[in-house]
Amino acid sequence: MTDLARELGMSQPGASKHLRVLREVGLVRVRGAGRQRLYGLDASGLRPVHEWVGGFERFxxxxxxxxDTYVQDLKQTRREE
Incomplete structure:
Protein backbone atom coordinates (compact mmCIF):
# COMPACT_ATOMS: atom_id res chain seq x y z
CA MET A 1 0.00 0.00 0.00
CA THR A 2 2.79 2.40 0.84
CA ASP A 3 4.34 1.97 -2.62
CA LEU A 4 0.99 2.56 -4.30
CA ALA A 5 0.27 5.64 -2.19
CA ARG A 6 3.69 7.05 -3.03
CA GLU A 7 3.19 6.41 -6.77
CA LEU A 8 -0.18 8.16 -6.65
CA GLY A 9 1.15 11.06 -4.61
CA MET A 10 -1.25 10.54 -1.74
CA SER A 11 -1.15 9.45 1.87
CA GLN A 12 -1.42 5.79 2.84
CA PRO A 13 -4.80 6.35 4.56
CA GLY A 14 -6.05 8.13 1.43
CA ALA A 15 -4.97 5.25 -0.80
CA SER A 16 -6.57 2.77 1.60
CA LYS A 17 -9.85 4.68 1.46
CA HIS A 18 -9.86 4.70 -2.34
CA LEU A 19 -9.06 0.99 -2.51
CA ARG A 20 -11.82 0.22 0.00
CA VAL A 21 -14.35 2.08 -2.17
CA LEU A 22 -13.12 0.31 -5.31
CA ARG A 23 -13.42 -3.03 -3.50
CA GLU A 24 -16.94 -2.23 -2.29
CA VAL A 25 -18.13 -1.48 -5.82
CA GLY A 26 -16.47 -4.60 -7.21
CA LEU A 27 -13.69 -3.01 -9.26
CA VAL A 28 -10.81 -4.54 -7.31
CA ARG A 29 -10.36 -7.74 -5.37
CA VAL A 30 -8.08 -8.20 -2.40
CA ARG A 31 -6.33 -11.15 -0.80
CA GLY A 32 -4.13 -11.37 2.22
CA ALA A 33 -0.51 -12.49 1.96
CA GLY A 34 0.97 -12.42 5.44
CA ARG A 35 0.83 -8.82 6.64
CA GLN A 36 0.23 -7.52 3.12
CA ARG A 37 -2.98 -7.06 1.21
CA LEU A 38 -2.65 -7.68 -2.50
CA TYR A 39 -5.10 -5.89 -4.77
CA GLY A 40 -6.01 -6.82 -8.32
CA LEU A 41 -8.26 -5.23 -10.90
CA ASP A 42 -11.62 -6.91 -11.45
CA ALA A 43 -12.68 -5.43 -14.78
CA SER A 44 -15.95 -7.39 -14.80
CA GLY A 45 -17.32 -4.64 -12.56
CA LEU A 46 -17.00 -2.27 -15.52
CA ARG A 47 -19.28 -4.34 -17.76
CA PRO A 48 -22.48 -2.37 -16.93
CA VAL A 49 -20.67 0.90 -17.66
CA HIS A 50 -19.32 -0.50 -20.93
CA GLU A 51 -22.79 -1.63 -21.98
CA TRP A 52 -24.33 1.73 -21.06
CA VAL A 53 -21.67 3.67 -22.96
CA GLY A 54 -22.04 1.26 -25.89
CA GLY A 55 -25.57 2.55 -26.47
CA PHE A 56 -24.23 6.07 -26.90
CA GLU A 57 -21.46 4.82 -29.17
CA ARG A 58 -24.01 3.12 -31.44
CA PHE A 59 -26.19 6.24 -31.45
CA ASP A 68 -21.86 11.40 -44.00
CA THR A 69 -24.53 10.09 -46.36
CA TYR A 70 -26.24 13.49 -46.36
CA VAL A 71 -22.97 15.34 -47.09
CA GLN A 72 -22.06 12.94 -49.90
CA ASP A 73 -25.53 13.35 -51.44
CA LEU A 74 -25.21 17.13 -51.15
CA LYS A 75 -21.80 17.07 -52.88
CA GLN A 76 -23.18 14.89 -55.67
CA THR A 77 -26.15 17.20 -56.17
CA ARG A 78 -23.85 20.24 -56.41
CA ARG A 79 -21.63 18.51 -58.97
CA GLU A 80 -24.66 17.71 -61.12
CA GLU A 81 -25.89 21.32 -61.12
Missing part, protein backbone atom coordinates in the same frame (compact mmCIF):
# COMPACT_ATOMS: atom_id res chain seq x y z
CA UNK A 60 -23.30 8.54 -32.46
CA UNK A 61 -21.91 6.12 -35.04
CA UNK A 62 -25.32 5.87 -36.69
CA UNK A 63 -25.76 9.66 -36.53
CA UNK A 64 -22.37 10.29 -38.14
CA UNK A 65 -23.10 7.68 -40.80
CA UNK A 66 -26.35 9.49 -41.66
CA UNK A 67 -24.53 12.83 -41.69
Missing amino acids: WNESFDRL
Whole structure:
Protein backbone atom coordinates (compact mmCIF):
# COMPACT_ATOMS: atom_id res chain seq x y z
CA MET A 1 0.00 0.00 0.00
CA THR A 2 2.79 2.40 0.84
CA ASP A 3 4.34 1.97 -2.62
CA LEU A 4 0.99 2.56 -4.30
CA ALA A 5 0.27 5.64 -2.19
CA ARG A 6 3.69 7.05 -3.03
CA GLU A 7 3.19 6.41 -6.77
CA LEU A 8 -0.18 8.16 -6.65
CA GLY A 9 1.15 11.06 -4.61
CA MET A 10 -1.25 10.54 -1.74
CA SER A 11 -1.15 9.45 1.87
CA GLN A 12 -1.42 5.79 2.84
CA PRO A 13 -4.80 6.35 4.56
CA GLY A 14 -6.05 8.13 1.43
CA ALA A 15 -4.97 5.25 -0.80
CA SER A 16 -6.57 2.77 1.60
CA LYS A 17 -9.85 4.68 1.46
CA HIS A 18 -9.86 4.70 -2.34
CA LEU A 19 -9.06 0.99 -2.51
CA ARG A 20 -11.82 0.22 0.00
CA VAL A 21 -14.35 2.08 -2.17
CA LEU A 22 -13.12 0.31 -5.31
CA ARG A 23 -13.42 -3.03 -3.50
CA GLU A 24 -16.94 -2.23 -2.29
CA VAL A 25 -18.13 -1.48 -5.82
CA GLY A 26 -16.47 -4.60 -7.21
CA LEU A 27 -13.69 -3.01 -9.26
CA VAL A 28 -10.81 -4.54 -7.31
CA ARG A 29 -10.36 -7.74 -5.37
CA VAL A 30 -8.08 -8.20 -2.40
CA ARG A 31 -6.33 -11.15 -0.80
CA GLY A 32 -4.13 -11.37 2.22
CA ALA A 33 -0.51 -12.49 1.96
CA GLY A 34 0.97 -12.42 5.44
CA ARG A 35 0.83 -8.82 6.64
CA GLN A 36 0.23 -7.52 3.12
CA ARG A 37 -2.98 -7.06 1.21
CA LEU A 38 -2.65 -7.68 -2.50
CA TYR A 39 -5.10 -5.89 -4.77
CA GLY A 40 -6.01 -6.82 -8.32
CA LEU A 41 -8.26 -5.23 -10.90
CA ASP A 42 -11.62 -6.91 -11.45
CA ALA A 43 -12.68 -5.43 -14.78
CA SER A 44 -15.95 -7.39 -14.80
CA GLY A 45 -17.32 -4.64 -12.56
CA LEU A 46 -17.00 -2.27 -15.52
CA ARG A 47 -19.28 -4.34 -17.76
CA PRO A 48 -22.48 -2.37 -16.93
CA VAL A 49 -20.67 0.90 -17.66
CA HIS A 50 -19.32 -0.50 -20.93
CA GLU A 51 -22.79 -1.63 -21.98
CA TRP A 52 -24.33 1.73 -21.06
CA VAL A 53 -21.67 3.67 -22.96
CA GLY A 54 -22.04 1.26 -25.89
CA GLY A 55 -25.57 2.55 -26.47
CA PHE A 56 -24.23 6.07 -26.90
CA GLU A 57 -21.46 4.82 -29.17
CA ARG A 58 -24.01 3.12 -31.44
CA PHE A 59 -26.19 6.24 -31.45
CA TRP A 60 -23.30 8.54 -32.46
CA ASN A 61 -21.91 6.12 -35.04
CA GLU A 62 -25.32 5.87 -36.69
CA SER A 63 -25.76 9.66 -36.53
CA PHE A 64 -22.37 10.29 -38.14
CA ASP A 65 -23.10 7.68 -40.80
CA ARG A 66 -26.35 9.49 -41.66
CA LEU A 67 -24.53 12.83 -41.69
CA ASP A 68 -21.86 11.40 -44.00
CA THR A 69 -24.53 10.09 -46.36
CA TYR A 70 -26.24 13.49 -46.36
CA VAL A 71 -22.97 15.34 -47.09
CA GLN A 72 -22.06 12.94 -49.90
CA ASP A 73 -25.53 13.35 -51.44
CA LEU A 74 -25.21 17.13 -51.15
CA LYS A 75 -21.80 17.07 -52.88
CA GLN A 76 -23.18 14.89 -55.67
CA THR A 77 -26.15 17.20 -56.17
CA ARG A 78 -23.85 20.24 -56.41
CA ARG A 79 -21.63 18.51 -58.97
CA GLU A 80 -24.66 17.71 -61.12
CA GLU A 81 -25.89 21.32 -61.12
